[in-house]
Amino acid sequence: MEEGKMDENEWGYHGEGNKSLVVAHAQRCVVLRFLKFPPNRKKSSEEIFQHLQNIVDFGKNVMKEFLGENYVHCGEVVQLPLEFVKQLCLKIQSERPESRCDKDLDTLSGYAMCLPNLTRLQTYRFAEHRPILCVEIKPKCGFIPFSSDVTHEMKHKVCRYCMHQHLKVATGKWKQISKYCPLDLYSGNKQRMHFALKSLLQESQNNLKIFKNGELIYGCGDARSPVADWRELAHHLKPFFFPSNGLASGPHCTRAVIRELVHVITRVLLSSSDKGRVSALRPGLWGPRVCEASPFSRSLRRQGKNTPERSGLPKGCLLYKTLQVQMLDLLDIEGLYPLYNRIERYLEEFPEQRKTLQIDGPYDEAFYQKLLDLSTEDDGTVAFALTKVQQYRVAMTAKDCSIMIALSPCLQDTSSDQRPVVPSSRSRLAFSVSVLDLDLKPYESIPHQYKLDSKIVNYYSKTVHAKDDAVVPTRLKESEDCTLVLHKV
Numbered sequence: 001m002e003e004g005k006m007d008e009n010e011w012g013y014h015g016e017g018n019k020s021l022v023v024a025h026a027q028r029c030v031v032l033r034f035l036k037f038p039p040n041r042k043k044s045s046e047e048i049f050q051h052l053q054n055i056v057d058f059g060k061n062v063m064k065e066f067l068g069e070n071y072v073h074c075g076e077v078v079q080l081p082l083e084f085v086k087q088l089c090l091k092i093q094s095e096r097p098e099s100r101c102d103k104d105l106d107t108l109s110g111y112a113m114c115l116p117n118l119t120r121l122q123t124y125r126f127a128e129h130r131p132i133l134c135v136e137i138k139p140k141c142g143f144i145p146f147s148s149d150v151t152h153e154m155k156h157k158v159c160r161y162c163m164h165q166h167l168k169v170a171t172g173k174w175k176q177i178s179k180y181c182p183l184d185l186y187s188g189n190k191q192r193m194h195f196a197l198k199s200l201l202q203e204s205q206n207n208l209k210i211f212k213n214g215e216l217i218y219g220c221g222d223a224r225s226p227v228a229d230w231r232e233l234a235h236h237l238k239p240f241f242f243p244s245n246g247l248a249s250g251p252h253c254t255r256a257v258i259r260e261l262v263h264v265i266t267r268v269l270l271s272s273s274d275k276g277r278v279s280a281l282r283p284g285l286w287g288p289r290v291c292e293a294s295p296f297s298r299s300l301r302r303q304g305k306n307t308p309e310r311s312g313l314p315k316g317c318l319l320y321k322t323l324q325v326q327m328l329d330l331l332d333i334e335g336l337y338p339l340y341n342r343i344e345r346y347l348e349e350f351p352e353q354r355k356t357l358q359i360d361g362p363y364d365e366a367f368y369q370k371l372l373d374l375s376t377e378d379d380g381t382v383a384f385a386l387t388k389v390q391q392y393r394v395a396m397t398a399k400d401c402s403i404m405i406a407l408s409p410c411l412q413d414t415s416s417d418q419r420p421v422v423p424s425s426r427s428r429l430a431f432s433v434s435v436l437d438l439d440l441k442p443y444e445s446i447p448h449q450y451k452l453d454s455k456i457v458n459y460y461s462k463t464v465h466a467k468d469d470a471v472v473p474t475r476l477k478e479s480e481d482c483t484l485v486l487h488k489v
């Protein structure tokens with residue numbers, strides 16, 4: 001960043017999550033990612049610099065190793081003029097969704113991360129003139145725990161996402177239960193993946209966003225949500241997926257365009273565009289292949305059909321790699337929590353050891369190497385507890401990251417385009433796949449995770465499952481078909 005040339009008018013609000021806020025440059029393909037904090041919980045400039053540097057180091061030394069060079073963009077920490085940050089903060093404030101305003105942008109340190117704008121990613125830094133479509137998916141945890149430490153039987157049957165949906169609706173976070181189940185998306189089975197993606201398109205919550213030329217056009221279920229209907233979405237998508245059946249408008253056209261999008265995204269998700277080395281992780285343990293709450297598998301069971309095999313994801317694809325990292329959570333929070341307590345007891349006695357244990361970094365090569373020990377034999381040591389705790393934090397990070405898929409029509413002269421290509425009915429689309437939000441989850445969040453896990457399972461077991469048992473015969477008759485009915489347009 002060139003200090004003297006920072007002009008807030010060149011930057012616009014792009015999006016935000018729970019912990020960071022992103023602004024995008026109007027011309028150049030870059031974004032600035034700022035940290036956010038609750039009011040009155042400010043950190044010193046040094047602490048913020050270190051926090052951001054840790055994020056970059058963790059991306060470089062750990063996530064690039066696990067997920068592959070091509071998928072991970074670590075960015076760099078930049079120092080900005082304080083006046084620029086202050087003016088920028090004022091400029092974007094009115095565009096922020098109300099639900100996110102419980103935290104303030106850090107305007108005091110002057111530090112931020114500079115990253116490629118993944119919604120416009122073609123060739124880093126300069127925007128091209130071809131239209132770009134970008135689909136962002138936050139797939140969440142794609143497996144059912146296999147750990148023998150799990151005490152709630154329900155956790156061996158229903159995935160965390162599907163259980164959590166009920167608590168989220170009960171607490172008013174979302175209005176409706178989604179039909180999306182991460183196990184369907186991670187199945188590698190095209191039919192299940194199509195169902196998962198259509199479900200995300202129906203009820204996006206914070207799991208799906210679509211950008212066109214860098215602008216949010218779909219998803220993000222809050223006040224800022226620009227469209228929620230498929231007809232308008234299909235209109236946006238036509239330049240990319242003009243239907244092969246020749247229909248230019250009407251419900252059939254909408255359906256055809258949405259179907260094309262789903263098929264193209266599935267193909268891209270199954271592609272192995274990464275040429276990096278094969279991941280060092282092979283947990284090898286699998287829980288059940290399906291989640292009992294997924295409407296897809298419930299519908300098949302009702303029809304007396306077996307759920308299709310988890311066809312298996314191709315080993316080089318990002319979903320496969322992400323799932324492997326998620327499965328570093330070998331013990332489940334129930335098995336992990338006592339090990340966290342072991343470390344806490346040790347730290348109470350030897351507080352000066354916190355640094356040696358690398359709890360707050362540095363996230364370097366040595367930190368990465370220790371993550372590769374997948375043994376689950378507890379020898380009672382702090383070293384064992386520490387390895388499992390660090391693996392858990394990394395796994396939780398992978399359970400909360402997002403995948404960005406950028407698509408743009410190929411030029412006539414494709415020799416200039418080095419990127420992989422996916423066919424669509426209108427043209428061939430060059431694509432790139434990236435992963436974002438790879439901030440290592442804090443050590444301190446483990447007690448919260450333990451409590452939340454129990455709250456999610458208890459709520460699901462007591463309310464939903466009990467109700468389910470009582471109404472099974474009626475529900476079966478109701479035939480809650482998993483064939484997705486398109487919204488009326």
Ligand SMILES: O=P(O)(O)O[C@@H]1[C@@H](OP(=O)(O)O)[C@H](OP(=O)(O)O)[C@H](O)[C@H](OP(=O)(O)O)[C@H]1OP(=O)(O)O
Nearest residue numbers: 017018019140164206396397399400441445449452
């Ligand atoms: O606990 P979960 O599964 O609800 O995940 C949280 C996310 O909620 P979600 O369920 O995806 O809507 C949550 O997302 P939202 O703020 O709800 O959009 C955050 O990503 C949170 O991470 P962090 O605390 O900001 O690092 C996430 O917390 P972590 O558990 O990943 O730390």
Ligand SMILES: Nc1ncnc2c1ncn2[C@@H]1O[C@H](COP(=O)(O)OP(=O)(O)OP(=O)(O)O)[C@@H](O)[C@H]1O
Nearest residue numbers: 015016017018019020022115116117118119436437
């Ligand atoms: N490099 C990028 N290029 C384009 N858009 C980005 C980039 N990084 C983040 N975004 C956008 O900003 C949003 C918020 O970023 P991010 O997910 O990193 O926030 P967060 O606060 O860390 O999330 P969480 O709520 O999961 O903690 C993303 O959902 C994405 O739409």
